[in-house]
Amino acid sequence: MSPTPKLPPVPKDNKFRQALGLGIGIWDYMEKNQREFGDTFTLTLPGQGPMVWTSNQKMIKDILNLKLEQIDASLVQLPMDLGEQNTVFLNDKAHQDSRKLVIPSFNTNRLKARAGVMHDIVTEHINSWKPGDKLNTPRLIGDITLDVICYTLFNLRHGERKERYKYLMLHWMLEATSDTMFTMASMVGARRFRQWMHKKYLKRTAARQPGDGKKGLLPWKRAVDLKVQLADMVREDIRAIRARNDAEETHTLSILARATDENGQLLSEERVISESIGLMIGGHETSAATAAWFMIWLQQRPDVNKKIHDEVIESIQKEGKFDALKVSELPYLTACLNESQRLTPSAVGFIRWLREDTQLGDWLIPAGTAVLPNIYLTHRDPATYGPDVLEYKPERWLDGRKFQPSEFLPFGGGRRACVGMNQARQQLRIIFAEFARRVEFTSEFQGTTGMPRSRMIGGQTEPEKGAWITVKSVRPESHGFIEEKQKLSA
Ligand code: HEM
Numbered sequence: 001m002s003p004t005p006k007l008p009p010v011p012k013d014n015k016f017r018q019a020l021g022l023g024i025g026i027w028d029y030m031e032k033n034q035r036e037f038g039d040t041f042t043l044t045l046p047g048q049g050p051m052v053w054t055s056n057q058k059m060i061k062d063i064l065n066l067k068l069e070q071i072d073a074s075l076v077q078l079p080m081d082l083g084e085q086n087t088v089f090l091n092d093k094a095h096q097d098s099r100k101l102v103i104p105s106f107n108t109n110r111l112k113a114r115a116g117v118m119h120d121i122v123t124e125h126i127n128s129w130k131p132g133d134k135l136n137t138p139r140l141i142g143d144i145t146l147d148v149i150c151y152t153l154f155n156l157r158h159g160e161r162k163e164r165y166k167y168l169m170l171h172w173m174l175e176a177t178s179d180t181m182f183t184m185a186s187m188v189g190a191r192r193f194r195q196w197m198h199k200k201y202l203k204r205t206a207a208r209q210p211g212d213g214k215k216g217l218l219p220w221k222r223a224v225d226l227k228v229q230l231a232d233m234v235r236e237d238i239r240a241i242r243a244r245n246d247a248e249e250t251h252t253l254s255i256l257a258r259a260t261d262e263n264g265q266l267l268s269e270e271r272v273i274s275e276s277i278g279l280m281i282g283g284h285e286t287s288a289a290t291a292a293w294f295m296i297w298l299q300q301r302p303d304v305n306k307k308i309h310d311e312v313i314e315s316i317q318k319e320g321k322f323d324a325l326k327v328s329e330l331p332y333l334t335a336c337l338n339e340s341q342r343l344t345p346s347a348v349g350f351i352r353w354l355r356e357d358t359q360l361g362d363w364l365i366p367a368g369t370a371v372l373p374n375i376y377l378t379h380r381d382p383a384t385y386g387p388d389v390l391e392y393k394p395e396r397w398l399d400g401r402k403f404q405p406s407e408f409l410p411f412g413g414g415r416r417a418c419v420g421m422n423q424a425r426q427q428l429r430i431i432f433a434e435f436a437r438r439v440e441f442t443s444e445f446q447g448t449t450g451m452p453r454s455r456m457i458g459g460q461t462e463p464e465k466g467a468w469i470t471v472k473s474v475r476p477e478s479h480g481f482i483e484e485k486q487k488l489s490a
Contacts, residue, residue: 002008005357005366007050008040010408015046023179024455024464026348030376039377040363047186048077052363055377057384059062059361059408063373064414066352068092075353075370075415078459079185080176080281081197081227083274087419088282089191100418101259101267104153105152105252106423112325113250114152118427119324121147122434129439129471137295137467138288138457141431145287146170148427152236165233169280172226173204177458180219185291197224204228218277227277234273242266252279275382283420285458289346290410291428292467296452297340297444298432299469304394308333308436313480316437328429335397337428341410343380343392344451346460349374350412375409438479440472 011018011033021029022045030053033041040054054060074089082088087098104110125144129135144168156162175181185193199223204211210232211225234253241249241257256272298305313334316322327333349372356367365371382389384407385396411418420426435441445467453464 002061003364005364007042007366007369008052008054008363009037010042010044010050011036012449016043018043019045022365025453026456026461027376027451027454030348030374033065034377039374040361042369044486045186047189049368049370051351051372052365052463053372053374053377054361054383055374056295056361057378057381057406059363059371060373060409062360063352064406066358066414068095068415070355070358072353072355073183074141074191076183076351077186079181079190079193079197079316080173081194081201081223082278082281083270084191084195085271086274086278088278089267094203094364096415098275101256101333102279102419105255105279106419109421110250111422111426114373115324115328115430117151117157118430119322119327119434121151122431123477126434126438126474127477129474131471131473133471135469135471137286137469138292138462139466141291141428142170142284144431145427146282149283151251152423153247153252153279155254161233162397165230168226168230168233169277169284172223172230172277173281173284173458175223175226176217177281178219181223182459184220192259192327199320199453200224201227201231205231230277231273234276235269238269238272252276279420282418283424286418286459287424287428289433289460289462290341292463293344293346293451294337294340294428294432295441295443295467296445296463296471297336298436299441299443300448301403302446304336304392308336308433309323312433316480317482322434324430328426330429330433331398332394333429333433334425335394336426337432338391338397342385342408343390344461345375345379345410346462347412348376348461350409350416373406373409373413377407378407380405399407417479438475438477440475441469442472443467443469 021032022043034055039056040052040059043051043053045051054063058156069092071091072093073091074084076089078088087095087102090098121144125140146169149169150156150162150165154162154165156165197220204224204229210228211221213222213225215222237253237259241254245258246254247258253272256267256275259267261267309325311330312327315326315330319326351370351372353370354365354367358365360371379385380389384403405413411421451463454461455464457489
């Protein structure tokens with residue numbers, strides 16, 4: 001007789017309490033369930049099937065090795081209408097083919113070429129600050145990320161068109177990922193909700209009705225309006241790129257607009273629009289949330305910030321300039337960001353829906369279940385990280401020990417791992433290198449220990465009240481250059 005599939009233990013809390021536990025204070029809720037049930041447990045949320053969360057190494061390794069045909073990504077609980085042909089929702093070969101379209105935009109050579117511009121963008125932001133300015137880290141990094149996306153996706157650095165793109169991207173993302181939209185999608189089923197939104201978008205586009213931009217009583221109305229306008233701009237750009245047909249162009253939209261499918265046909269405009277806006281959304285709140293936690297660690301640990309400062313200055317003096325690429329590879333800075341993503345990852349887990357009964361570790365999990373490697377608890381496992389697991393200690397990344405893909409997974413893993421990982425890391429390292437070198441901040445986090453409570457924003461875990469900082473002083477761009485040192489000592 002074949003064994004019967006079975007779900008790991010379920011908390012006694014009713015579905016709404018469980019949803020609340022995930023929405024506000026998700027880390028505490030994960031720890032509470034771990035204390036009660038150990039490394040693997042099942043949550044059942046309103047309108048959704050069972051979700052098995054695990055920090056068991058054997059089980060995570062099996063999840064990372066799942067074959068494409070064993071999982072169904074179209075069930076992902078995202079409310080935003082990216083178009084169902086987007087990489088995130090595709091399955092099987094279609095998914096792998098789709099990734100191949102996107103990945104060339106993030107290859108090493110392209111990233112190398114972009115590092116300098118990323119640095120210019122950060123410099124423009126820093127140069128505009130003065131002592132006393134109050135900034136909320138996630139929103140600040142969100143804004144820098146939009147500047148980077150305008151450059152990498154559309155090759156736009158300044159001007160009206162860029163500002164219009166930024167406005168539409170930001171407002172569409174805010175509307176499309178609001179709590180209301182997540183709630184509605186979980187009530188009717190996310191895929192159905194997205195398809196319904198997509199029909200509205202196509203109808204408006206065909207009728208040339210971009211909408212009035214007003215929210216009104218219908219919460220989805222503005223999201224549809226904004227998407228129609230955003231997609232219109234992308235469509236214009238796709239047509240212009242195709243008319244130019246210039247193989248020298250390397251920004252992401254040009255790569256997608258000129259890409260062909262397996263039959264040698266150009267991708268449909270809707271498909272290119274879908275992938276483009278997927279990339280906008282993929283990097284935005286994720287980077288904002290990651291940066292918010294990192295900023296809090298650095299505020300709590302001025303000694304760490306000072307070491308980053310010194311490492312960057314040393315690099316400048318060695319290279320004779322701020323070499324953004326070299327800076328983005330500095331070992332101590334890299335270790336500090338890793339350590340922040342270890343203890344305070346922006347994604348608590350990543351999800352795989354099982355199409356069939358599947359043996360994962362010691363559990364035979366039934367078909368239809370969602371399984372999630374629990375990033376937060378995995379990163380806090382003393383069996384992997386040792387007895388000082390809860391300490392923020394960048395040195396653990398420098399002592400020669402390498403952590404396995406199943407032990408450190410802030411960007412997910414396996415064949416669906418984050419495609420933007422290298423770009424996101426590069427961008428965050430350049431930003432925080434320049435903050436440490438040039439800006440002194442103050443904040444309520446100085447002298448504190450422990451992290452503020454978390455809440456979900458756009459599917460990411462962020463500090464409940466943001467991470468507000470005040471600019472204390474801004475050093476000149478020349479800070480740390482040899483000439484500057486000589487000037488000071490003269
Ligand atoms: C610190 C920043 C970021 C974090 C923490 C992050 C995290 C993640 C995670 C956890 C996943 C799920 C992976 C899985 O299921 O195994 C993911 C997927 C994805 N990310 Fe990121 N991400 C970040 C930045 C970016 C950026 C900058 C982009 C693009 C510009 C991007 C594009 C994507 C895409 C397209 C996917 C879906 C991949 C697929 O389904 O095959 N991400 N990301």
